[in-house]
Amino acid sequence: MQAGSSGAGSRIIKDNTAPLWRGAVTLRIVTFLFAVGVFSVHRDGYERPWLGWAVIAAVAVWTALTVYWFSRDRGRRRLLVGIDVMLTTALVVASHFVLSAEQLTRPVPLVPTIWASGCVVFAAVHWGRGAGAATGAVVTVCSIWARGYFNTDMARDAVLLVGIGFVVGLASTTARHSGAQLERALRAEAATKERERLARAVHDSVLQVLARVRRRGAELGGEAAELARMAGEQEIALRSLVAAAPQESTVDGEVDLRPELQLLTTPRFQVSVPATQVMLPATTAAELSSVAREALSNVDKHAGPEAGAWVLLEDLGDEVVLSVRDDGPGIPDGRLAAAENEGRMGVAHSIRGRVEELGGSLSLHTAPGEGTEWEVRVPRRRTRRKGVGR
Template identity: 60%
Template sequence: MPKEPAERVTKVIDDPATPLWRGTIALRIVTFLFAAANVIANQSGYIRPELAWTTLGVMALWSVFTSRAYSSTWGRRWPLVLVDLALTCGLMSLSPLIMSDHQLLTLNVPLITTIWACVPAVALGALGGPAAGFAGGLTVGLSTYLSKGVPSLDLLRDVVLLAGAGMVVGMASATARRSAVLLAQALRAEAATAERERLARSIHDSVLQVLARVRKRGMEVGGEAAELAKLAGEQEVALRNLVAAAPTDSTVDGEIDLRPGLQLLATPRIQVSTPATQVMFAANAAGELTSLVREALSNVDKHAGEDARAWVLLEDLGEEIVLSVRDDGPGIPEGRIASAAAEGRMGIEKSIKGRVESLGGTLELQTGPGEGTEWEVRVFRKGAAR
């Protein structure tokens, strides 16, 4: 049987960098074998061969431990990776005690840890991204310089390779995590769309057909039945908008699509226009903007008359969101807002102006006798320059 979308989401977001950790384990094993061959080949020239074999034994035990740790999520944590870096640099610092001066100055005789020391930089990249991998490579490179004691072109090349390897693995890790998040969002949207389509079919075959029948029959009968038919027609339109509205999507940063909440406000008298693509906005701010529009439309219903129509327009300008609510009612008389606030009626002051101020946006009102009313709200996205 095919996996359910929810199961696939759990599998995707579990640990997207797992292939990189497996590569880190393989690199540790291969580089340890090279380090062992290095000790065997150069032990005759060591001034303390017993310390060399002890160091190699510690490297072997640590390779086994970290291989098991990095193969599970419990080991992929900052404390263990930083201890790995510190232990590697510590073992490398034993090279002057093990190797002769001639070996330290000879370019073709590597330090006791040799290329085994590159693993912590790769692990840091897999865990923390390109910056952590780059810093880990520089740290190992600095430890190499302190152990050698003599700068050289080969040493500089090793530092560049270490830092570059850590950074490249970090970039791959960051890309894997971003891709996993995007895939999880796509799978959630797929599941939500499938459920919405199932509900839409069920509603269309039952509730919508009944409402359409009531509306048609009520208009034919007339009288009070016509009023019921009008209400049934409004509910039919509202229910169709609910079914047709795009499913609400969210991100790990707490952003949601602003369009669905506004699309649900559409009725035969209210037209809602939104972009074809998602308009992602902070979830709390999106809720406040939707409530603001609902309050403005409520004022249209209360004060603009039964035949007044309203239009809601949402625009995404990149750094800011522009939301307009316009009606063709009689307009707001001059001084009416101030007098309503003095009477204790705080609908506009609190529900509209107050919300815009709390979001750090701007509010513009255009109205006049017989000209209708238009509210224009501008709210900047988080981090955008005002």
């Protein structure tokens, strides 16, 4: 069931613009029939009828090929769309040599007539609104060159071509984004269901065993008490793992920072995060979780085995604040500078360096006997800041 959901999401991403492609193919067929009808009406007055027939033959062949290609996923390639634009504009320009001078000024429709709008729609569906509007402008310029003048009717056609390219391209981009959002929702649903299933299985087996070992070992004392303590630590770590929300990612590569921090929970280290998602670029989230791990590692190394620590994550909208506080003996004045001079670069590289790369600010509050608190502030938009200090 879950695999099917994931497969469905992949198919959505692949085929979410399929209705637009089918509409564009239908438009090409209809406009081809219209072009043939217009050519039949005006064929006797053409300057070079044989060239007109050649243009109509090219339009017919290319219509058949594009209908075949663009009706299939594998045929919707960038190269074919580009060739379609170039061939369409060439056929529009060729009308200059087909129509007589009188037909050009009367005016009589160019040989491809509204069939030329098909390349605008294909480009818009494939590349988006910018390419669609640009293709409409290119077709307009070629039409103006073929006639040799510009009037109100041609201005109207230009607005329609550019507008069609923009609107269809916007619809195509929206369809792709909607498909990506639906795929993420399906993946999150599948991941949540799998996590809930694993949580039930773990709770019914491993967690119950660990809890029993912890209680029984504490009752027995001695070496069994040490085993009980270790079992309790693993129980808490496992509970944090199955309780953490699954990692989600957006189209822009953003992830929720909370699960990474929740996994740091131990009997000594407590983690508090917002109830709602804290979405950040994946690299930023990874660096912040590394900062938290390094700060907790320092607590484990230097604050003593009895010291506890608290990790707090706050989402202030325009910035994210990560605080790591412990109740250890604190850092003596000048100790960090001395450690850096001695070549021990843990704080300088692992914490301060990461925060600088993120364009954030870092502050340290500590004193002998008062514990240590690191506070990291990272803006949501990357803006280089100076002033990473104590």
